[in-house]
Amino acid sequence: MTESAAQATIRTWFIERVPDEIYSGELSVTVDAQEIVVIGEVPAESGDSNASPTERIAAHREHSRAGRIAIARDAETIFGRKVSWGARAGDTHRLYTHLGVPVMTRLRQPERLLLDTLVEGGVARSRSDALAWCVRLVGERESDWLAELHDALAGVRDARSKNPLDRADAS
Incomplete structure (x- = not known):
């Protein structure tokens, strides 16, 4: 799918600012007029290695909260859209927050x-x-x-x- 210049700018902005401690691998950044949704892979070293993907995602949510909030505040000021977050661990995907518009x-x-x-x-x-x-x-x-x-x-x-x-x- 081809993205607009604004979407590409927002995607690049997040890629440059989200550290590897928050997400590993490639970020998924989806943009519409109201919201930016950022989803990434839970780092392998995040949480108990014997934990289920759901438990790893829950631990990641708590562990990464302060960093995600700081990035979201900057992005919301710059881009005028709410930022929502989610994570992947293997085949399990979870959105932490997202808008219902x-x-x-x-x-x-x-x-x-x-x-x-x-x-x-x-x-x-x-x-x-x-x-x-x-x-x-x-x-x-x-x-x-x-x-x-x-x-x-x-x-x-x-x-x-x-x-x-x-x-x-x-x-």
Whole structure:
């Protein structure tokens, strides 16, 4: 997936500032308009070597809290977005904190009935949860198509940034 210049700047900023004591290996830095999510591998020497991945992640969360908070404060000031953290230990992934941002939508009755069916069937606790479930499902099932769409949009953003009518000297 192609990323925007702002996303690349934010990713580089975190890579340069997050020390190996907090995360080892490559960082995953995901950016949207409200939030930056940083996820990395729990260092091998972090915690008890006999502990389960879940226990290692929990210990890492406590051990790295002060360092992560200091980095997040700087990033939130610079980039104007909340910073959320998570970790990987083997195949286990956990988000420590993350935003749940409300999104308004207008749905016609057939769509509302679909959400209500998911609620009544116990798939979701509310219409909001049902809609989030649907979005996750599309993300999982259509990931290749979404990646292609994201790359195409990056090209559109790049072309728009070169628009000669937006330049100050074009007036």
